[in-house]
Amino acid sequence: DTAVSQTPKYLVTQMGNDKSIKCEQNLGHDTMYWYKQDSKKFLKIMFSYNNKELIINETVPNRFSPKSPDKAHLNLHINSLELGDSAVYFCASSQGGTVNTEAFFGQGTRLTVV
Amino acid sequence: SQQGEEDPQALSIQEGENATMNCSYKTSINNLQWYRQNSGRGLVHLILIRSNEREKHSGRLRVTLDTSKKSSSLLITASRAADTASYFCATGEYGNKLVFGAGTILRVKS
Numbered sequence: 091d092t093a094v095s096q097t098p099k100y101l102v103t104q105m106g107n108d109k110s111i112k113c114e115q116n117l118g119h120d121t122m123y124w125y126k127q128d129s130k131k132f133l134k135i136m137f138s139y140n141n142k143e144l145i146i147n148e149t150v151p152n153r154f155s156p157k158s159p160d161k162a163h164l165n166l167h168i169n170s171l172e173l174g175d176s177a178v179y180f181c182a183s184s185q186g187g188t189v190n191t192e193a194f195f196g197q198g199t200r201l202t203v204v
Numbered sequence: 205s206q207q208g209e210e211d212p213q214a215l216s217i218q219e220g221e222n223a224t225m226n227c228s229y230k231t232s233i234n235n236l237q238w239y240r241q242n243s244g245r246g247l248v249h250l251i252l253i254r255s256n257e258r259e260k261h262s263g264r265l266r267v268t269l270d271t272s273k274k275s276s277s278l279l280i281t282a283s284r285a286a287d288t289a290s291y292f293c294a295t296g297e298y299g300n301k302l303v304f305g306a307g308t309i310l311r312v313k314s
Contacts, residue, residue: 094246121300131290133247133304146301180246187300189234192249 093117096181096196103171104204111166111199113181119194121145121187122164124156127178127198136179139164140187171203210293210305218313223280225308227293228273235296236269236276240289241307247292250278285314 094115103109115122123146124136138146142158153169164181178200182193211226229236235254239247253260253269253276260267266279280287290309294302 123301125302131307133292133294133302135301135303138300140300146299148301182247188237188294188296188302189298189300190296192237192252193247193302194249195239195246197246198244 092197094181094183094194094196096179096199098199099197100200100202102202102204105171105173107171108167108169109171109201110168111179111181111201113164113166113196115162115181115183115194117183117185117194118162119183119185120161121184122158122161123182123184123188123193124164124166125180125182125195127180129177133180137164137166138187168201171201173203176201176203210291210308212308213306214309214311216311216313217283219283219285221283221312223283223287223310223312225278225291225293225310227276227278227305229276229293229295229303229305230274231295231297233271233295233297236267237294237296237302238265238267238276238278239292239294239304241292242289250291252296280310283310283312285312288312 121140137156139158178198181196184193237252238250264281290307292307294304
């Protein structure tokens with residue numbers, strides 16, 4: 091069983107399109123995250139949700155909108171995609187927040203905007 | 205912004221040798237974590253060391269933390285080809301986010 095699963099794994103789309111990435115965790119964790127890894131492999135947090143409530147929004151453009159229908163799911167919707175959005179997006183989860191514990195990451199979604 | 209630096213950026217060793225990676229950070233932390241990322245895959249948690257701990261072991265891994273120098277090291281002993289991956293340190297900060305270093309690419313030659 092995959093603990094944190096993301097779909098799709100690869101996403102190729104044209105500039106200006108809207109796309110979504112889905113994430114589900116079956117670990118029973120109460121906190122979920124989206125991280126972005128750029129072409130130089132730098133990882134940076136985008137959002138953090140705790141029990142469906144937004145905790146962190148790390149100066150991400152408004153075109154990115156996370157949605158958490160329940161504490162096991164955290165989806166990422168991106169409007170009006172730009173070339174600079176090309177990156178690998180990782181979903182992660184933890185119990186109680188990474189200030190105290192480790193995070194479990196999904197396999198990533200490689201987004202390519204052409 | 206990135207928390208700090210990892211050193212070296214890349215490391216190439218022979219199987220059986222030890223590999224040491226260093227990480228520096230800038231702010232006060234609650235914990236420091238090390239993750240491994242195989243090519244094209246997600247991150248896998250290796251070890252977490254709390255700010256009041258100085259050393260921690262897990263199998264072939266040994267992590268040290270020096271909060272006075274704001275630095276940590278990861279030692280992998282008796283390396284194997286399967287250890288080839290990128291290794292990232294991340295600080296667990298108040299506000300529930302991990303702040304990652306730039307990573308060290310480790311290549312273990314068989």
